[in-house]
Amino acid sequence: MAVDHTAVAHPNIALIKYWGKRDEKLVIPNADSLSMTLDVFPTVTTVRVSPDERADRVTLDGAAAEGEPRQRITAFLDLVRELAGRSEAATVDTRNAVPTGAGLASSASGFAALAVAAGAAYGLDLDPTALSRLARRGSASAARSVFGGFAICYASRGISADADLNAYAEPLSVPDFDPALVIAVVNAGPKPVSSRAAMRLTVETSPLYWPWVQASRTDLAAMRTALRRGDLDEVGEIAERNALGMHATMLAARPAVRYLSPATVAVLDSVLLLRADGVSAYATMDAGPNVKVLCHPADAPRVAETVRAAAPGSAVVTARRGPGAGLRTR
Ligand code: 2P0
Numbered sequence: 039m040a041v042d043h044t045a046v047a048h049p050n051i052a053l054i055k056y057w058g059k060r061d062e063k064l065v066i067p068n069a070d071s072l073s074m075t076l077d078v079f080p081t082v083t084t085v086r087v088s089p090d091e092r093a094d095r096v097t098l099d100g101a102a103a104e105g106e107p108r109q110r111i112t113a114f115l116d117l118v119r120e121l122a123g124r125s126e127a128a129t130v131d132t133r134n135a136v137p138t139g140a141g142l143a144s145s146a147s148g149f150a151a152l153a154v155a156a157g158a159a160y161g162l163d164l165d166p167t168a169l170s171r172l173a174r175r176g177s178a179s180a181a182r183s184v185f186g187g188f189a190i191c192y193a194s195r196g197i198s199a200d201a202d203l204n205a206y207a208e209p210l211s212v213p214d215f216d217p218a219l220v221i222a223v224v225n226a227g228p229k230p231v232s233s234r235a236a237m238r239l240t241v242e243t244s245p246l247y248w249p250w251v252q253a254s255r256t257d258l259a260a261m262r263t264a265l266r267r268g269d270l271d272e273v274g275e276i277a278e279r280n281a282l283g284m285h286a287t288m289l290a291a292r293p294a295v296r297y298l299s300p301a302t303v304a305v306l307d308s309v310l311l312l313r314a315d316g317v318s319a320y321a322t323m324d325a326g327p328n329v330k331v332l333c334h335p336a337d338a339p340r341v342a343e344t345v346r347a348a349a350p351g352s353a354v355v356t357a358r359r360g361p362g363a364g365l366r367t368r
Contacts, residue, residue: 044084045154047363049136049147050075050182051219051322051330053277054258055284056191058241058251065178066205067193068241069251070258073182075189076219077360081147083132085155091127098132106232114149114176115156121172122160130156142223142328145233149176150183150363158365166362171206173363181207186362188212188265190258209362214268216359218338220319220331222345223353224301233325236288236295244291250283274320274332281322299327301349308348312341 056071088095094112096103103111115128132152136142153173157164164172166184174181174191182189185207194204231239240247257280264272288295302323309331312319319333319341333341338356346354 040086040088041159042084042086043155043158044082044366045151045158045363046080046082046366047147047150047154047180047183048076048078048080048186048360049142049144050179050189051324052179052182053273053322053332054254054261054280055324056178056193057284057287058237058247059178060193061201062238064202064205065175066201067178067191069193069254071179071182071191071193072210072258072261073179073189073191074217074219075183075186075360075362076357078221078355078357079135079142079144079147081132081134081144081151082366083130083148083151083155085152085159086129087124087126087159088129089126091129094127095129096132097130099134110176111152114152117175118153118156118160118162118172122162124160128156128159136223136226142221142226142324142326145177146179146183147363149173149180152176153180153184154363154365167206167208169363170208171202174205174207178205181205184363185209187359188215190262210262210265212265212268215265215270215273216335217270217273217332218335218341219357220333220338220341220345221355221357222305222329222331222349223355224305224329224349225299225327226353229297229326231295231297236291236297236325239293239295240287240291244287246283246287246290250287253283254280270318270332270334271320274318277322277332278320281324285323297326298323301352302327302329304348305329305331305345305352308344312344317341 050073052073054072188210191207194201
């Protein structure tokens, strides 16, 4: 009898960003990245092996998936089947708690949940490193959502066959750091350019891209030290400059990719005012206009109120560090 395998995964927000691949087919980043997995906006994904079906059936947020989202999920299922030595079709139902493709890391939680659920459905027995490697093939940021709390994703330094093996995430123990992340959803609509297309264009055309990758390596080393110390101001400063630098690489692409909107800039201004007022608050943005503000949990209500006033109509959600991806047992 067909059995449902249901997995839950949460998005993660990178403090040191991943932007750009050195191998598009294997999804291997150009640089290491470091993130915090959240306790909000889960993806819940159920996979059932369906031997009687001729093709995969994929439902995304309640509707039949089409186009690129469907293609990426079926290509991922093909990879799982190849690893498992199986050929049956699957039925997949995946639901995101946030709008898909709005720069709120739905592909990170999505492919982490799919890796866990599809891996279980097809009988793969993967350790966390192998699971992270598998999730990476769906979306590189998904490699980090396999783990709870903080995670570091290694871009492979090896060549060819080693490259796949050496590109994976692992948890980073940060016992003395438990910040809040206030998320200002200034626009929940789909992004105008996919992150995949935008990063390709940036790598190929932006004169700022490689200098940023260089700077990112220095940022990562400094970030590890700051996290170990539990120093929110240091962590925040590094995260903010790394994110702004990433956006600068896109603004310098030809043609420019600009995800930041007037509401984004209004929130960034309000974060500067909070700092001028003595509040430790630091911003980071991903492939979209939404802003995530790192702060002490005790300051989160004030930060939330400030960013809501700066971008009226925004949904504001406060996140803390959340769990890694796993099967839901009933
Ligand atoms: C990150 N982002 O580190 C960066 C920062 C967005 C900006 O990872 O092509 O969906 O599927 O590997 O993981 C978004 O890109 O891209 C992302 P693919 P992904 O979180």
